Amino acid sequence: MPKGGLGDESDLPRDVKRLRTASAPKKVRKRKPSTSSKTTSRGSSRSENLAPSPEPIYRIGSRSRSTSSFPPLVSEAPTFKRDWRTDEDGTPGERHLTSKSVVELLMKTYKAYFKNPQDPNDDSFEPHAINPPVVELEYPNRGASEQYILLAPKDVDHYNPIYDLESSLYTIVEYYCTEEQKALFGPIPMDTLSESTSRSSTPEPEPALPPVTSSPSKPTSEASPEAPSSPSPPQPDLPLLRAFKRALDDEDGPAFVRILKEINQLLRSFKEVGPEKSNTLMEAPLKWRDAGFPNKVMMRIVEENYQRTVGPNVPKLRGYKAFSSTVYGELMPSLVDEIVRVTNMNEDSLFLDLGSGVGNIVVQASLQTGCKSFGVELMPAPASVAVNVLEQMKIRARMWGLRIGDMELEEGDMLKSRRLDELMAKADVVLVDNKVFTVKLNEALRPKFLDLKEGAIVVSLAPFVSSLNARMTERNLDDISTIFDVTEREYHSGSVSWGNGRGSYYIHKVDRTGYAEIRAKYESAHPRRVSRRRGGDS
Structure with missing residues (x-):
């Protein structure tokens, strides 16, 4: 459950922390980055520490994919200009969950x-x-x-x-x-x-209250x-x-x-x-x-809404089979906040959440940036809670005097959702919390990314590439993941509900132009391989 400001989950109920106890998928094999080179391979496989190769063309002009190479976060609020104030009255109404x-x-x-x-x-x-x-x-x-x-x-x-x-x-x-x-x-x-009740030191004395x-x-x-x-x-x-x-x-x-x-x-x-x-x-x-939406205000509203809509429903969110694609777990507001800023979401963005759970990320994204957001969730229990999460967030945003972006939720299978198919080509950021998705489900999702526009970003907890450290070869030449420029980032303790340790998430940016350039260089350097491959396909 989200508590406190950025990165603060000190008041998180243990029940929510334990909602998902999942095993991580097989780790992507990584190699220590080379100190002599900042370039990597392109497409479905990346490398920063390859041995000297007689065919260095795969890495010419490509960018570093290391976590450390990603620009550091320098701001706690979006830098884009937006009118945050709503002209609506703040009266909560009869449906307000207090x-x-x-x-x-x-x-x-x-x-x-x-x-x-x-x-x-x-x-x-x-x-x-x-x-x-x-x-x-x-x-x-x-x-x-x-x-x-x-x-x-x-x-x-x-x-x-x-x-x-x-x-x-x-x-x-x-x-x-x-x-x-x-x-x-x-x-x-x-x-x-x-905080004061957990302090071990004695607080400084203060003036006594006047007698009643x-x-x-x-x-x-x-x-x-x-x-x-x-x-x-x-x-x-x-x-x-x-x-x-x-x-x-x-x-x-x-x-x-x-x-x-x-x-x-x-x-x-x-x-x-x-x-x-x-x-x-x-x-x-x-x-x-001009100054940006204060992060502490955003986090306070997110926390208020979560406590009133999701907290009371924790018991029915725990009844899923462990280690399955339907097990329930959440990204904490601190990590969502980071993802929103890393991907440069703003009021004009379209955000999709595949496997949106109780809708907490959908509502945070639309509150934090004013973006349009859509979430699809298969399991009935979290999907039913999400309806209330969305409704109450609209009410709470009005109470705080704020405009919030349009939000839409769907209960159903993300692989069969016609609405998702309609929106995928327009999406700017797609989030997939696929930490415990089966291999079959992850593979089934990959073709959907073919519809993404240039520059669109897929954020996931497990990569949609076979390896971060291999080079482009004849085998992966036509793999759909070659359209992605992939960066691995580390998340810190308290960023997810299913564990207190560190982990990684992956930023997949669609870059077909860069891939086309590297592929052309590959084909120029290996005309026989390409010819043989095409002949074999005919």
Whole structure:
């Protein structure tokens, strides 16, 4: 399950991490790159360390295929210009799947986090099937808010709504508020609930919260999400977010509810400024046109959506046969983010995900770049979850005031999908998470790539070439994989759901022009071989 910012899966449920325990396919045999040459072979086989050859024509003019040769990532956001802000109202609507609704389904797995220091007998912060402790958080767009239940999971690896609320609040203040508005909140705390509770060192002392001068009321139910008591506000020397964080760390329920109410009132005031009731929070996305969509905002939205749509469905996503082509597993948001940037996807791109699972990559790609995206998934369980993932992402993007690209999902066989065949020729990037695909399935997919346009990219977890280190020969002269210029890249620990180790993924770029040039040189150097081959085919 995606958690946190780029590369941060610290709150990932163990259940999701173990969804796929697959054996890797046979490793592609690799050779150590030569220090004297940066050139490689072309087509279905690549080499950087071949022994001196009397026929060096295979490598003339070709480019290096080593992982290290790929340009390093230098930006955390797309550099293309785009209008990110939506003109739609942010009201979520009746179909909005909230944090509150998720916890209500799993109430037995949650426990109290807050207490009332002034009243040991106050049980209003305990789990309750009908009247749990509920608060609300304002989101940037007009009419957008969400309810959260103030309970903590019994299993620390499961969804924590309090941590979720805290992270979203800090993200809103940091990226949507002006400097003047931020000053009203005070400094954003450097750590979150999950980080502070896991620290071994003692945190620095902070000013004490002001005493509660009136009898604290209970957190309210769904019918009245913002009606806490009204004791005196925090002292001026205690900034608003610092008071919020202190109440959280002290597990002081009444103080937390009171301070969050004040925070929401402040956020609402930013959304109705002046006679025209202008929403100043929505000015932030306009500034991202040139600067790029902030990575932390994107990751926060992806995480929120995943926790509410996929997390509750983890049990039914585990029932697949291990080591088969239908076993379920995911690329984490950090790796998806890298793939999006490595392939230079943008608003004009068409992205295809073959074996799209719950649709998490489809929605992330369209959120992160505004691209059109399509996913096809064979297995009914993840395909049914994906429908909800897509719908809720559209709602959540509106709440954050953002435009998202068009998205389309199909439940069915990727080898038989007519829609996929229609889109393949137009695709800019095709993703195939084929780590555990059978040889037969991988071979069946290869002919589909013949329809790809020049410059299109196929990203896969296992290569669609027989070897990265062999040269063009008579045998592979007409192999379809010779149209690919292949680069191997390393992914790091935490990048996939089925293991914590490192691995590789492969960037296959269609380059028919380069292949044609190398083939012409091959045929010129070996006219007899080519003639014999053609004669044998006639």
